[in-house]
Amino acid sequence: MQIPSNSEALANALRDRRQRLAALLDGPVVLWSGGRSSRNFPANVYPFRASSHFLYFAGLPLENAAIRLEAGKLELFIDEGTPASALWHGSTLTRDEIATAIGADAAVPLADLGMRSTGAATIPVQDAATRQQQAQILERSLPPANQLMGIDLALAQAIAILRLTHDPEAIAELKKAAVATVNAHRVGMAVTPGAKTEAAVRASMESVFVAQNMTCAYNSIVTVQGEVLHNEQYHHALKPGDLLLADVGAETTSGWAADVTRTWPVSGKFSPTQRVLYEVVLAAHDICIAKLEPGVEYRDIHLSAALIIAAGLLDLGILRGKPEDLVAMDAHALFFPHGVGHILGLDVHDMEDLGDLAGYEAGRTRSDRFGLCYLRLDRPLRPGMLVTIEPGFYQVPAILNDPERRSRYKDVVNWDRLAQFADVRGIRIEDDVLVTESASEVLTAALPTKADAIEQLVTGE
Secondary structure (H helix, E strand, O other), X not given: OOOOOOHHHHHHHHHHHHHHHHHHXXXXXXXXXXXXXXXXXXXXXXXXXXXXXXXXXXXXXXXOOEEXXXXXXXXXXXXXXXXXXXXXXXXXXXHHXXXXXXXXXXXXXXXXXXXXXXXXEOOOOOOHHHHHHHHHHHOOOOOOHHHOOHHHHHHHHHHHHHHOOOOHHHHHHHHHHXXXXXXXXXXXXXXXXXXXXXXXXXXXXXXXXXXXXXXXXXXXXXXXXXXXXXXXXXXXXXXXXXXXXXXXXXXXXXXXXXXXXXEEEOOOOOOHHHHHHHHHHXXXXXXXXXXXXXXXXXXXXXXXXXXXXXXXXXXXXXXXXXXXXXXXXXXXXXXXXXXXXOEOXXXXXXXXXXOXXXXXXXXXXXXXXXXXXXXXXXXXXXXXXXXXXXXXXXXOHHXXXXXXXXXXXXXXXXXXXXXXXXXXXXXXXXXXXXXXXXXXXXXXXXXXXXXXXXXXXXXXX
């Protein structure tokens, strides 16, 4: 790990974040970064990823570290590298160098943390060993992060307020992730005509991140089985007539994420049925982005996508009835079963370790309606929020062949007409959109969405 070139700007941003936390919360806070987990034997470990809550205030992906926050001050707890560590892993930054880079007010060994943790609030980290350490030092049991109580819940609520909107330092990092992600998708489209499997396209896309010392923000989805929403299998052959759905996003070295999906024809040309359904999804995508501005309810954005998709399927003869009635009975969710997007930041589904605390406005709970129950964000939009817009169309066998749904929707679905679109398994179009003071900015706008432009990127014409 190196000291970032913008360390002064980073230190100032971190100082501002902890001062804003102090304005929302009294009392001490201790946040742990976490440690590595062994993959199969102790020395062979999974890649380390620091806790996002720690990263937000510490700025650097420090391993086996903790910070104490109180009254706008930050104390860093981390041990110096050992000779044995230097032998295998090379020299590391000193504690004082790290403290200077992040603007810490004090920096001491990790062993001193116990004396400074009395009455502190925290948020449990993901790895079990560090979670056990948290409980031992705080001398109390810790529930899962989505079931917090007391001072820990108050801390989570305060952090959610801060992290829901992004400061200039965060936005700069998010834009870096967006640029890398756009480049990766362009490369993926370009290599598709010569690729034999999904894995080859995935490798080309992820290599863009590796070349910039970035990582994937989540497990990449690169699949001809687009109806499998989180498909992580890459062995399928690419064949003419297939659509390839790629949901791939970069994460910067400091943890900030992008999340983009495009769907393109393996042959470089959409079939007539693929193109008309692609245009339905694109219409929903474009209308949702056009409506993004401060004060708009994200739930209404989702329902706009549902209405456009229902209307489009009605025009194609797949659905019967009126668009408003079809949405009211959730018929659109047969083909668009997920929410239209989510908040984006240090986590690709930002702060979902806290359950719905960040995604849902206070007093709101998830719907039990088909499709709407998967809405990840139900808040009015505010300047500085970064959200994804990702409508889709899918033919999911588990949904479409479900006897109960077949019976419920038998009068509004033209199953014979639907069968004529068998070459469309899944289409999703996703961009990352920053809410500004008066409207919005698409951070991933450099990656085309129109069908003709997508075909040109695949064929190189």
